[in-house]
Amino acid sequence: IFEKAPNVVEDDFYVQRQPHMTIEPDxxxxxxxxxxxxxxxxxxxxxxxxxxxxxxxxxxxxxxxxxxxxxxxxxxxxxxxxxxxxxxxxxxxxxxxxxxxxxxxxxxxxxTGKRSPFFVNIKFAADEEGKLLAMETDYIVDHGPYSEFGDLLTLRGAQFMGAGYDIPNIRGRGQTVCTNHVWGSPFRAYGSPQSLYSSELLMDELAEKIGMDPWEIRYKNCYRPGSTNPSGQEPEVFSYPEMLEAIKPRYEEAKERAKRESTDKIKKGVGLSMAVYGCGIDGPDSSEAWAVLNPDDTVTIVAAWEDHGQGADMGMVGTAHEALRPMGITPDKIRFTWPDTSKTPNSGPSGGSRQQVLTGSAIRIACSEMLKSLRKPDGTYMSYAEAVSADKPLKYVGKYTVPGVPCDEKGQGRPFVVYMYGVFLAEVSVNTETGKVAVDKMTLMADIGKVNNRLVTDGQLYGGIAQGIGLALSEDFEDIEKHSSLVGGGFPYAKDIPDNIEIVYFENYPREFGPFGAAGVGELPLSSPHAAIGNAIYHACGVRVHHLPATPEKILAGLRGERV
CATH class of the missing domain: 3.30.365.10 (Aldehyde oxidase/xanthine dehydrogenase, molybdopterin binding domain)
Structure with missing residues (x-):
């Protein structure tokens, strides 16, 4: 295919070892x-x-x-x-x-572990009209000295390189390599920032070679009915065309604004990227939760939904409130538990944007069992006293398993039955004298299914975008002395994150296997904002950053004609 295709592009990319830099230490x-x-x-x-x-x-x-x-x-x-x-x-x-x-x-x-870097060689083939024909990848994952979760991380490359696009022919090789560098651990968006930076920057290179606009080539190739993702499964929803259509006026306005406001010193640019991540741990992931009726007629949701800032409390309360609407229970009457393996069921880990889908569904089932048991002939529901008098159970168990299929050795399967989808638009300014890149605005078109709690999901998306800006421009962990502090590790300052962040939700695509149509949210905002920023830098000043982060020194070297 590559020998005969009229348009072929190939390039190498590196996404760095990113430190998590939580405020509280372990x-x-x-x-x-x-x-x-x-x-x-x-x-x-x-x-x-x-x-x-x-x-x-x-x-x-x-x-x-x-x-x-x-x-x-x-x-x-x-x-x-x-x-x-x-x-x-x-x-x-x-x-x-x-x-x-x-x-x-x-x-x-x-x-503690860090995001493992990927060294990626990636190649696209397309026809005269810009329709993708094939993708070939060859990538190495530097996972440090320990193998823990390294195989799964390497599989993520096969699942997410080229994700968002219908690519009929894919061939690739991913290798996990043990080194004496810092050990690799899961990091938000696990494997997709490394994968999508590569395919999203190469997509802009393909558009430039053909003479197409970056928006146009994405719109032509995005998932539509009949498409398959890199794992060989048909996407469960097709929200990309609508999201791309919605972002186009903003994209055109941003390009005009960049052209109008650019000077010899400050170059303005605009970049796009597709965003995708799966919800769950590959294959038939499962969770358990209980709903318990209390003597004061409150309901306690018993689960081990670990909360590391993503909103487990509101996830449990919001899902249970929706499930228990027929009983008329208000949110202030719903309690929840913190994980304790001696007291709570196994709800699985809070990773892979899985909890809202998996534990949320277990909560939905437990609450449904409660409703069926406590419903009276007149359509009302028993109180605690009535339930005890009628010898009804007070605890109801919900167990849920998604119908996933683990990927085989070729990366083919149905690893996730629910995905999150998005489109990023980045607007940047590049100071050609200092090499400093400033992000002026970020826009995210977000399809996370039905939203449970808008304030919580807003916070997740804002926070992930902020981390993506740090990944794009400053964060790194190569020198154990230099990088072992918040400042040294490249933690972005407040002024590095624009106040102008726009989020637009697309809720017309409820998920069959998510509770009340919900998908997850946590990983989506960090999957590819850095790729949109990388494409915007190139649009601004002609420097394509192959090796993140895009520090001022690299921008200046790129302006001198060096490969960075």
């Missing part, structure tokens, strides 16, 4: 309770998963240990891996006393 404590059970409180976002991972190392059976996930603020994915749980647990066992462990910030930065 911290936790452990003690032996009155029943002789080792209780470990930490920032774990996979309580049941981590219990099974660390129990053998501590020489304990699973019922001799319990993990508790306290309200913790952000982790952005690093706590998908156990970090200090085993250490503080061993200290408590050795001393017989309560113990705590709090890393200082240097320890936090050096003892």
């Amino acid at each position: 911290v936790g404590f452990a003690y032996i309770d009155d029943n002789g059970v080792l209780k470990i409180h930490s920032k774990t976002i996979g309580a049941h998963l981590h219990l099974l991972m660390i129990a053998p190392g501590l020489g304990l059976e699973p019922d001799q240990i319990a993990l508790v996930s306290n309200p913790m603020g952000g982790t952005f994915g690093y706590k998908f891996c156990p970090t200090m749980e085993g250490l503080v647990g061993a200290a408590a066992l050795a001393t017989g006393k309560p113990c705590f462990l709090r890393y200082n910030y240097f320890q936090h930065m050096t003892y």
Whole structure:
């Protein structure tokens, strides 16, 4: 195909080792309770998963240990891996006393994992009209010294390079490489920032070669009925055409504004990127939640939905409120639990944008069982006293498993049955004297299915976009001394994040396998904002940044004609 295709482009890209840079460092404590059970409180976002991972190392059976996930603020994915749980647990066992462990910030930065870099070679073939014919990839994942989750991360490259587009022929090779660099751990959008930066910048290169507008080539190739994604499955919804049509007037206005406002010193540019991420852990992912009727006629949702800033509290309350509408229960009458493996069911980890889909669906089922059981012949519902009098259960169990199919060795399957989709528009200014890039505005067209809580999802999208700006321009972790602080790691300053961020929701595409049509949200905003910024930099000043971050030094080198 590549030998015969009229339009072929090929390039190499590198997305860097990104530090998570949470405000709070890693911290936790452990003690032996009155029943002789080792209780470990930490920032774990996979309580049941981590219990099974660390129990053998501590020489304990699973019922001799319990993990508790306290309200913790952000982790952005690093706590998908156990970090200090085993250490503080061993200290408590050795001393017989309560113990705590709090890393200082240097320890936090050096003892916890980072986003693993991808070295990517990628090639597109297209016909005379710009329709994609084929994609070929060859990429290496530098996962550091440990294999933990490295195979799954490498699979993400096969799932997300070229995602968003109908590509009939795909061939590729991904390799996980162990190195003596910092160890790799999950990071928000896990694998898609590395994948989509490569395919989205190459898409602009293809458009330029053909003489097409970047918007036009995306509109021509985006998912439509009959398309398949890189995993060989047909997308569950087709929102891209509508989102691209909605962003086009903003894109055209932005191009005119950039042309009008550019000077010899300050060059303005505009860039687009497609965004996509799956909701879940590959294949038949599952969750469990309970709904319990209390003596005061409130309802408690019992689940292990770990909250690391993404809104587990409102996710549980909002989903249960929707499910219990027939009972007329107001949100203030709905309670929820924090994860404790000795008291809560296994709801799975808070990663992969899975909880709203998986645990939300388990909550929906548990509440539905409650409604069926407590409904009276006149259509009203029993109170607690009436339920006890009628010998009705007070606890209702919801279990949910999505009909996913794990990918085979060729990356083909149905790894996720619910995805999130988006389109980013970045507007930037490049100072040609200093090389400094400023992001003037970011726009995101977001399809996350039906929105549970608008304030929570707004916060997720704003925050992810801010992280994407840091990934694009400043964040890095190559030098263990230089980068082991917030400032050294490239944490963006407030002035680096524009106040002008526009989010537009598309809720006309409810998800069959999400509760009340909802998808997830957490990973979408960090999947490809940096790619839109990279394309905007090129539009502004002709410098294509192949090796992130796009520091001033690289921009100046690019303006001198060097490859950066």
